[in-house]
Amino acid sequence: MKRAAPAGHGNNCSSSPEERHKGSKGEEIPQQYFKGMAMDRIGILEGRERQVLEKNSGVAQADIACDTSSLSGSVSQRACVFCGSRVVLYPVADAIHLVHGPIGCAAYTWDIRGAVSSGPELHRLSFSTDLQEMDVIYGGEKKLYKSLIELIEQYKPKAAFIYSTCIVGLIGDDIEAVCKKVARETGIPVLPVHSEGFKGTKKDGYKAACHALMKLIGTGSTEDISKYSINILGEFNLAGEAWIIRQYYEKMGIEVVATLTGDGRIDAVRRAHGATLNVVQCSGSMTWLAKEMEEKYGIPYIRVSYFGIEDMSKSLYDVAVKFPDRPDIMEAAKQIVSEEVKTLYPSLQKFKKALTGKKAAIYVGGAFKTFSLIKALRSIGMSVVLAGSQTGNKDDYARLKEMCDEGTVIVDDSNPVELSKFILEKGADLLIGGVKERPIAFKLGIGFCDHNHERKIPLAGFIGMYNFALEVYQSVMSPVWQFAPRKGGSL
Amino acid sequence: MKHEHAKTATQNACKLCNPLGACLAFRGIENCVPFLHGSQGCATYIRRYLISHYKEPIDIASSNFHEETAVFGGSHNLKIGLKNVSDQYKPDVIGVATTCLSETIGDDVPMILREYKKEFKNGSPMPILIHASTPSYQGSHIDGFHAAVHASVKALAEKMPWQRLINLFPNMVSPADLRYLKEILEDFGVPYMMLPDYSQTMDGGPWGEYHRIPPGGTPASAIATAASAMASIEFGSTIEASKSAAGYLDVMFGVPAYHLPLPIGINGSDKFFSLLETLTGEKRAEKYEDERRRLVDAYADGHKYVFEKKVILYGEEDLVIAMTVFLREIGMVPVLCASGGKSGLMKKRIAELVPDMDELGIKVREGVDFVDIEDDAKILQPDFLIGNSKGYTMSRKNNIPLLRLGFPIHDRFGGQRMHHLGYRGTQELFDRIVNTVIEQRQNASSIGYTYM
Numbered sequence: 001m002k003r004a005a006p007a008g009h010g011n012n013c014s015s016s017p018e019e020r021h022k023g024s025k026g027e028e029i030p031q032q033y034f035k036g037m038a039m040d041r042i043g044i045l046e047g048r049e050r051q052v053l054e055k056n057s058g059v060a061q062a063d064i065a066c067d068t069s070s071l072s073g074s075v076s077q078r079a080c081v082f083c084g085s086r087v088v089l090y091p092v093a094d095a096i097h098l099v100h101g102p103i104g105c106a107a108y109t110w111d112i113r114g115a116v117s118s119g120p121e122l123h124r125l126s127f128s129t130d131l132q133e134m135d136v137i138y139g140g141e142k143k144l145y146k147s148l149i150e151l152i153e154q155y156k157p158k159a160a161f162i163y164s165t166c167i168v169g170l171i172g173d174d175i176e177a178v179c180k181k182v183a184r185e186t187g188i189p190v191l192p193v194h195s196e197g198f199k200g201t202k203k204d205g206y207k208a209a210c211h212a213l214m215k216l217i218g219t220g221s222t223e224d225i226s227k228y229s230i231n232i233l234g235e236f237n238l239a240g241e242a243w244i245i246r247q248y249y250e251k252m253g254i255e256v257v258a259t260l261t262g263d264g265r266i267d268a269v270r271r272a273h274g275a276t277l278n279v280v281q282c283s284g285s286m287t288w289l290a291k292e293m294e295e296k297y298g299i300p301y302i303r304v305s306y307f308g309i310e311d312m313s314k315s316l317y318d319v320a321v322k323f324p325d326r327p328d329i330m331e332a333a334k335q336i337v338s339e340e341v342k343t344l345y346p347s348l349q350k351f352k353k354a355l356t357g358k359k360a361a362i363y364v365g366g367a368f369k370t371f372s373l374i375k376a377l378r379s380i381g382m383s384v385v386l387a388g389s390q391t392g393n394k395d396d397y398a399r400l401k402e403m404c405d406e407g408t409v410i411v412d413d414s415n416p417v418e419l420s421k422f423i424l425e426k427g428a429d430l431l432i433g434g435v436k437e438r439p440i441a442f443k444l445g446i447g448f449c450d451h452n453h454e455r456k457i458p459l460a461g462f463i464g465m466y467n468f469a470l471e472v473y474q475s476v477m478s479p480v481w482q483f484a485p486r487k488g489g490s491l
Numbered sequence: 492m493k494h495e496h497a498k499t500a501t502q503n504a505c506k507l508c509n510p511l512g513a514c515l516a517f518r519g520i521e522n523c524v525p526f527l528h529g530s531q532g533c534a535t536y537i538r539r540y541l542i543s544h545y546k547e548p549i550d551i552a553s554s555n556f557h558e559e560t561a562v563f564g565g566s567h568n569l570k571i572g573l574k575n576v577s578d579q580y581k582p583d584v585i586g587v588a589t590t591c592l593s594e595t596i597g598d599d600v601p602m603i604l605r606e607y608k609k610e611f612k613n614g615s616p617m618p619i620l621i622h623a624s625t626p627s628y629q630g631s632h633i634d635g636f637h638a639a640v641h642a643s644v645k646a647l648a649e650k651m652p653w654q655r656l657i658n659l660f661p662n663m664v665s666p667a668d669l670r671y672l673k674e675i676l677e678d679f680g681v682p683y684m685m686l687p688d689y690s691q692t693m694d695g696g697p698w699g700e701y702h703r704i705p706p707g708g709t710p711a712s713a714i715a716t717a718a719s720a721m722a723s724i725e726f727g728s729t730i731e732a733s734k735s736a737a738g739y740l741d742v743m744f745g746v747p748a749y750h751l752p753l754p755i756g757i758n759g760s761d762k763f764f765s766l767l768e769t770l771t772g773e774k775r776a777e778k779y780e781d782e783r784r785r786l787v788d789a790y791a792d793g794h795k796y797v798f799e800k801k802v803i804l805y806g807e808e809d810l811v812i813a814m815t816v817f818l819r820e821i822g823m824v825p826v827l828c829a830s831g832g833k834s835g836l837m838k839k840r841i842a843e844l845v846p847d848m849d850e851l852g853i854k855v856r857e858g859v860d861f862v863d864i865e866d867d868a869k870i871l872q873p874d875f876l877i878g879n880s881k882g883y884t885m886s887r888k889n890n891i892p893l894l895r896l897g898f899p900i901h902d903r904f905g906g907q908r909m910h911h912l913g914y915r916g917t918q919e920l921f922d923r924i925v926n927t928v929i930e931q932r933q934n935a936s937s938i939g940y941t942y943m
Contacts (some may be wrong), residue, residue, distance in 0.1 A: 080532025
């Protein structure tokens with residue numbers, strides 16, 4: 001297998017630097033634009049300049065500013081604290097998820113993710129206390145209590161997660177007390193998730209969700225758990241991805257104690273502290289949990305990514321290395337990689353041939369995914385002209401900068417105006433993002449690959465790499481773009 | 492019908508929250524940016540939800556509350572947000588809708604907007620600022636929709652000499668419906684002011700560059716003329732007087748208001764066309780006579796398929812009411828007319844339009860969710876469901892076919908191009924209903940007929 005070029009320099013993309021300086025219709029863009037930062041021409045909002053940079057090794061560049069909250073009036077692609085908590089806990093399928101607040105927060109998150117379950121499907125139901133004006137005035141505790149008792153009676157869940165929304169943070173409902181009372185009366189864990197929308201960013205929501213999970217971990221029996229065991233953290237089983245990954249590890253002879261939270265089960269979470277190693281994917285959401293588990297239970301963790309051949313293979317090797325007394329585990333990992341790549345590699349060549357020289361823009365939730373996507377795109381001949389995330393941290397952006405080619409635009413917490421300007425000016429053929437980015441790409445006549453929570457096709461694992469390449473190919477190579485104005489079509 | 496379990500929580504809601512409707516309505520004003528005064532999540536969730544139906548980018552700005560904002564008030568954030576949106580989007584109008592958060596802390600938005608205008612009057616051109624109060628703990632998305640329309644008229648309409656002009660407040664209908672309504676008014680040769688008009692902003696063509704605000708929508712200058720019109724037509728059966736734009740213009744400026752149910756079905760459409768004929772003194776164009784003739788003919792061709800078929804209808808109250816009347820006109824029985832909305836008027840309005848509703852066993856339920864509807868479905872055993880995509884869970888589970896209409900259509904293509912109104916919309920609905928029955932029969936038959 002041909003390995004992707006080392007990060008940062010000399011990628012295997014055939015487009016020359018000159019080509020990259022062509023605008024959307026092939027017209028020359030003045031060179032001075034590429035010398036400095038790109039912002040002057042783009043009308044970046046005051047206060048956002050430091051969240052955008054164009055990689056230029058010739059000049060000293062300040063670090064990108066991140067970890068800030070979104071600017072008022074900027075149309076951020078981010079969500080809120082509640083959203084962060086909701087996405088992390090959503091796949092736990094045998095718990096009820098009750099959103100305490102007015103109806104919107106529950107309605108907009110009803111069955112919207114592709115996180116699938118092999119058994120119970122309580123996570124696909126939407127429960128809300130649907131607070132009304134009188135509840136806001138007099139408090140929602142009684143309604144919350146009644147709702148919980150009834151829902152637990154009706155659905156017999158293994159646990160209940162109670163999400164506080166903005167308004168609950170204001171009216172001062174004592175959620176903790178209600179949860180304790182209901183837990184006592186029903187005998188199941190009833191866990192408050194402090195996810196008031198305005199109390200931070202999506203990342204704080206991740207943390208609130210992890211905090212709730214931490215309360216469960218350590219409450220189950222770890223008997224019979226093998227020494228050769230892991231938890232998979234930050235894998236949400238979108239389109240069954242956790243099953244694919246789990247299968248690889250099990251083939252290697254490793255026991256997967258819990259996937260957090262894909263195809264999640266309360267009992268599995270309870271005994272997660274019995275695993276020997278935590279394997280963290282989607283670092284943005286779950287690193288905090290891994291660190292807590294390391295501190296409390298002494299379980300080390302590694303960060304992995306299951307996207308692309310290179311990172312997928314590495315995520316198997318990195319786990320095998322942690323069990324040096326069992327060389328057969330490493331052998332099995334090598335065997336899996338070799339077998340998978342043997343079928344996968346030839347099947348990718350058709351795509352690579354067609355896609356070589358095409359340019360991609362990436363704007364996703366977490367920065368860690370961006371690294372994998374850059375490598376995966378390079379392996380099918382594409383270069384990356386824009387890379388960014390909603391929630392990356394300083395280290396992520398430093399690494400991103402190192403990985404990217406000269407002239408790549410790097411953004412934190414971007415908005416549609418910025419994204420589309422860069423996409424057009426850099427002549428991207430593809431945008432990778434989520435549902436909010438999709439119409440931007442299609443309006444501008446650019447291919448799109450959905451790499452977010454709603455997708456129905458697995459993109460993780462070796463088979464996922466094939467699906468990814470296929471999807472990119474199908475979108476970028478479609479003849480429909482001939483009618484797009486950027487290709488000379490009429491407006 | 493009693494739920495088999497005690498039921499306090501809303502389960503699988505059959506409604507959305509107030510600010511969503513306001514954002515959509517503001518999107519129907521030309522060069523307007525919808526702006527939510529609340530947390531970032533509200534704007535993002537609503538964008539996502541609208542995008543999944545309309546497949547169009549929709550920028551909704553947010554004042555992006557933080558903890559200190561919630562403690563000290565949202566004034567500062569709102570002003571910075573307005574300034575940023577003004578600078579970056581250069582809008583003619585910013586439509587500010589509140590959320591549960593800003594309403595609960597008691598921000599005096601009108602006052603903040605006045606202050607803002609004073610503080611920034613020497614800066615860049617000042618957009619028109621419209622404020623709609625849309626707390627999510629009241630009503631549902633349709634209330635936010637009407638609140639935004641009402642607020643826009645209230646903010647912009649000014650006394651002017653009478654002119655030959657018709658105001659049309661079409662309610663929350665599809666971009667295709669809006670285009671059809673405009674075509675009708677144009678064919679009558681009457682100047683009109685339709686609000687909102689997101690026919691282009693939410694269903695437009697390709698772009699050569701990113702438009703901060705997509706082209707299309709009702710210009711603010713047109714809304715200003717609403718007070719000079721010879722009449723207002725407002726589609727809807729349950730709009731509160733305090734949120735009725737037509738009502739406002741009637742009371743404040745003496746513009747006669749005509750309230751019609753959404754014009755669905757032949758009778759419903761006839762009322763609309765007749766009203767236009769009366770108001771304009773013109774006959775309808777021949778092409779509408781043709782549309783009507785084809786529809787009458789289609790009713791004849793398809794009547795046996797649909798007669799006495801039992802249906803559960805759900806969605807916004809106004810849509811359900813209009814659909815109920817249409818279904819009766821073709822011999823179908825809406826055994827349950829359900830809505831997550833709670834105007835308190837739905838049953839009364841249906842009774843006015845379908846006097847024999849009790850004999851027919853038509854049940855009307857307001858303020859229900861999909862679990863309530865599903866419980867009823869088990870007893871009522873309908874032949875199919877008619878409503879938005881969110882009934883799919885129930886449809887699949889109980890093996891009852893679902894005919895999709897209204898908003899949102901998240902699991903089929905082209906919801907924004909679906910017609911519901913007038914003879915043309917009714918024709919489309921009728922064809923789809925008949926085809927649903929035919930498909931069901933065809934699938935159920937062991938023979939595999941190739942023509943039905």
